[in-house]
Amino acid sequence: MTSNQPGANGAAQSAPRPYVVAVVLTWNDVDMARACIRSLIGNGYRSMQIVLVDNGSDFPTIAPLEREFPGLVTVQLSENTGFCGGCNAGMKKALEMGADYVFLLNNDTIVDSIAVSELVKAMEERPETALASALMLYPGCERSVQDYRSVVHRDRARVTRFGADEPASEAHRRTVETEFAPACAVMFRARALNEVGMFDETFFTNWEDYDICLRFVDAGWKILVVGTAEVVHMEGQTTGLASPFITYFSVRNRLICLCRYASASGILVNTPYILRTFFWQVRSYGFTNMACHWAFAKGVLHFLLGVRGKGTAPTSRDDKRTGKKR
Numbered sequence: 001m002t003s004n005q006p007g008a009n010g011a012a013q014s015a016p017r018p019y020v021v022a023v024v025l026t027w028n029d030v031d032m033a034r035a036c037i038r039s040l041i042g043n044g045y046r047s048m049q050i051v052l053v054d055n056g057s058d059f060p061t062i063a064p065l066e067r068e069f070p071g072l073v074t075v076q077l078s079e080n081t082g083f084c085g086g087c088n089a090g091m092k093k094a095l096e097m098g099a100d101y102v103f104l105l106n107n108d109t110i111v112d113s114i115a116v117s118e119l120v121k122a123m124e125e126r127p128e129t130a131l132a133s134a135l136m137l138y139p140g141c142e143r144s145v146q147d148y149r150s151v152v153h154r155d156r157a158r159v160t161r162f163g164a165d166e167p168a169s170e171a172h173r174r175t176v177e178t179e180f181a182p183a184c185a186v187m188f189r190a191r192a193l194n195e196v197g198m199f200d201e202t203f204f205t206n207w208e209d210y211d212i213c214l215r216f217v218d219a220g221w222k223i224l225v226v227g228t229a230e231v232v233h234m235e236g237q238t239t240g241l242a243s244p245f246i247t248y249f250s251v252r253n254r255l256i257c258l259c260r261y262a263s264a265s266g267i268l269v270n271t272p273y274i275l276r277t278f279f280w281q282v283r284s285y286g287f288t289n290m291a292c293h294w295a296f297a298k299g300v301l302h303f304l305l306g307v308r309g310k311g312t313a314p315t316s317r318d319d320k321r322t323g324k325k326r
Helices: 031-041 062-068 082-096 115-125 190-196 208-218 244-261 264-285 290-305
Strands: 020-026 048-055 073-077 101-106 109-111 129-137 145-147 149-153 158-162 175-177 185-189 222-233
Touching: 020 031, 020 082, 020 115, 031 048, 031 062, 031 101, 031 109, 048 062, 048 082, 062 073, 073 082, 082 101, 082 190, 101 109, 101 115, 101 190, 115 129, 115 185, 115 222, 129 190, 129 208, 149 208, 185 190, 190 208, 208 222, 208 244, 244 264, 244 290, 264 290
Parallel strands: 020 048, 020 101, 048 073, 129 222
Antiparallel strands: 101 185, 109 222, 129 145, 129 185, 149 158, 175 222
16 A cells, blocks of 8 residues: 555554654544545555544444555544544554654545645645645535635634635645644644644544644744645534534533633633624524534533533534534
8 A cells, every 4th residue: 555564563664754644533434534545545655654543433444444455554442532532542653653744634535646745845844844734625626725824813712714715726825834724634743743742632522623733833833734735625524513512512612722822811802702703603503403502501511610521512413504414
């Protein structure tokens, strides 16, 4: 599958540098993970290994993919440890294998044929970079930008995105600095992970990427978006976009980030804005959506009570806006 295979102890044997380990996290899915792995193999980057992490699925996902992709390194978790725990398990494995760079991917992503080499090139040219994000695109032939450059407003726990929801153009192909990158297709420098740490597992899922980006920035590292490294992301395929499950974590964890990174005076000044954005969230999932209302209230209560990790979060991932069961 790659030009170098991991040795028996999981470490790369005489791997040409820089050595990339791509980590794909999956849960209750084979088809999307298969497509993601195929796209990685199609990159042809010479010094890369792929690690597949199964995050406690309800049925076997690793076995069929191991048969299809000989040499695939796998990590099987006995229970769902959330996005944070699942990603951390894969990144720990990548660091054990001697990775210079860890390329973390959602299973619902498709990687362009030169994306890996473009990300490596950008990070090699800028050694102060902790992580580099690919240019995220929506699926479809119209090539619309999902995520590009962002600015963080700590006193509001909000991110303003620039260039998103626009047709992809030459303007998006530049490599630019950003203050935030969603953890959908990001390449981490191993040295930065060892210095700053991985995802905070008390989040379980949602807002963990906001937290890690601010930790890197506060430690003096840079974050990049590499516009020539394109990745298509089928957003919300696992958790839904407005399910009770994701509503709970988005509310609770936003409040955690607000208190962690905002100043007391900043929160006070921005309280009207913060309340308005929470109202927008309620309006987005629907005023008659009682399951999401309950999840919202529970998220606030658990924030106040100090409940962290998975806690007793709602299990429903049914997105009422689309009618799809996730």
